[in-house]
Amino acid sequence: MIISRFNILKCFFLISLLFSTFGFAQKKFVLVLDAGHGGSDFGANRGYSDIGRVNEKDITLAITLKLGKLLEKNKDIKVIYTRTTDEYPSLTARTNLANRNKADLFISIHCNANDRSSPYGTETFVQGPDQNKTNLEVAKEENDVIFLNAEDKKTFSSYDPNSPESLIALKIQQSKYLEASLTLGSLVEDNFANKDKRLSRGVKQKNLHVLRLNAMPSILIETGFISNYDEAHYLVSEAGQNEIAQSIYDAIISYKNLKGNISTAETKPEEPKQPAEVPSKNDFRILLMSTPVKYDEGDPAFKGLNYILTIKENGLYKYYYSTTNMASIRDNNLKTAKDAGFRNAYAVGFIPNQTLGTGYYRIELAATKDKLSSNSYILNTLKGVDRNKEKGIFYYTYGKYNSLEQAVENQKDLEKRGIKNTVIEKVLK
Incomplete structure (x- = not known):
């Protein structure tokens, strides 16, 4: 035809x-x-x-x-x-x-x-x-x-x-x-x-x-x-x-x-997809450094990184960057830390709301060579502040918490009340 x-x-x-x-x-x-x-x-x-x-x-x-x-x-x-x-x-x-x-x-x-x-x-x-x-x-x-x-x-x-x-x-x-x-x-x-x-x-x-x-x-x-x-x-x-x-x-x-052209399912059959990433049971934080030196928020030592959580343990201040329960985000956060200059940084897993078997968390309010004055804002604002002297330094601490999350929430409450640059301390006894 x-x-x-x-x-x-x-x-x-x-x-x-x-x-x-x-x-x-x-x-x-x-x-x-x-x-x-x-x-x-x-x-x-x-x-x-x-x-x-x-x-x-x-x-x-x-x-x-x-x-x-x-x-x-x-x-x-x-x-x-x-x-x-x-x-x-x-x-x-x-x-x-x-x-x-x-x-x-x-x-x-x-x-x-x-x-x-x-x-x-x-x-x-x-x-x-x-x-x-x-x-x-x-x-x-x-x-x-x-x-x-x-x-x-x-x-x-x-x-x-x-x-x-x-x-x-x-x-x-x-x-x-x-x-x-x-x-x-x-x-x-x-x-x-x-x-x-x-x-x-x-x-x-x-x-x-x-x-x-x-x-x-x-x-x-x-x-x-x-x-x-x-x-x-x-x-x-x-x-x-x-x-x-x-x-x-x-x-x-x-x-x-x-x-591909990301067409809708009506115009193009979907290709087999990889399974969606499953959130981990752990929260991952990136440990930047451990040092006896205390750095306040925004210190140049952090090389421009934000979202820093400081935990004091056995006399060392450990600085953790960011947090996520997704492995892919964890890897990106680790790359960010290393790109910023923290070449020895590594990821640490935390079990959410884990209660310490022994010991507790507390908040270090101040570390100073001289005693805080009686009319100090910290002492006048908070009741039950403890003071200890170690190697010529007066340490003022507050509270007793079973989990890290409890300590973080109370630390944020202190910030709202004008008490800043505090540190969470892990006390093992």
């Missing part, structure tokens, strides 16, 4: 019409770019004599628009922005936008800051429960903006990221996307470290509200510290913003190629 050229073209036209009408056409890779903060929420900000006021909201928008421009050159990628001007979309609106468009990825761009020291470097966060933080304290630099918007305040008012119910919900909701988020985050941080020659502080897991309700792999990128003089200048520069945007773009393309 002879088929005319006209009939062949007619068949192609009908097939194309069917694909477009019934949704059989190839699904574009949908990517939501979120420029952090905006409008009345300036985010982190610092003033410098040579470059003026540096606002996080301006840097995040500039990088986001540069990244979007690169991505829009790819015909199979659809870019959606949570904002393209100096406005503040609620965190709820940002999440709803991504979910409504069935996005394949959600990427939020931010900058870091620290008032106590001048750390530097990049870090990328994926959503996940942090069982040793309470209420909204984890990532409060980002989460406190929920009170700027009535919609967010209503949505998050009853959310406690550390309640058992919330933790279970978070684990179920995020397990599907955690592995993909970690993959993308690692690609981003690898590019920052290897291509841009910057310090990567690794990929970390935190309870960030802007990621919490996303039904897709999601990451939040801290592109550098505005509070660090050199990084602030890098972040506001055209060259620095272009370099950051290029590294994130390259990571997205690598991720897309690695994962």
Whole structure:
């Protein structure tokens, strides 16, 4: 049978019409770019004599628009922005936008800051429960903006990221996307470290509200510290913003190629998946160093690392960095510590809520050569403070706790009362 050229073209036209009408056409890779903060929420900000006021909201928008421009050159990628001007979309609106468009990825761009020291470097966060933080304290630099918007305040008012119910919900909701988020985050941080020659502080897991309700792999990128003089200048520069945007773009393309076009199950059969990572029964902390010297929070000895837990044991102060019950996050935290210069760092497992068989934990309030005066704030605020003298040093301690978690909670309570730079001491008897 002879088929005319006209009939062949007619068949192609009908097939194309069917694909477009019934949704059989190839699904574009949908990517939501979120420029952090905006409008009345300036985010982190610092003033410098040579470059003026540096606002996080301006840097995040500039990088986001540069990244979007690169991505829009790819015909199979659809870019959606949570904002393209100096406005503040609620965190709820940002999440709803991504979910409504069935996005394949959600990427939020931010900058870091620290008032106590001048750390530097990049870090990328994926959503996940942090069982040793309470209420909204984890990532409060980002989460406190929920009170700027009535919609967010209503949505998050009853959310406690550390309640058992919330933790279970978070684990179920995020397990599907955690592995993909970690993959993308690692690609981003690898590019920052290897291509841009910057310090990567690794990929970390935190309870960030802007990621919490996303039904897709999601990451939040801290592109550098505005509070660090050199990084602030890098972040506001055209060259620095272009370099950051290029590294994130390259990571997205690598991720897309690695994962395929991430089509939905309706348009492409799912490939066999690796089992989701199972949380460990232990909490892992990274031991940075053990020394008889006591360092306060933000000391340069920590080389810019935050989330330090200090435990004194047998006269030595042991400094632990971060905590997680996920092996992949543990490995990333260890890499971060070693990249920062702690070459002998290693992971230590802690059994949550373990009660000491013998001994107890207490809180070391102060260690000083001279006695605290009778009108000392510590002595006037707390009752039952013990004082011991060892090798010419007066040690003031408080409380007696059966588990590390109890000691940590009471240490946080002391911080709220203005008693800071305390140390948890493990007493074995």
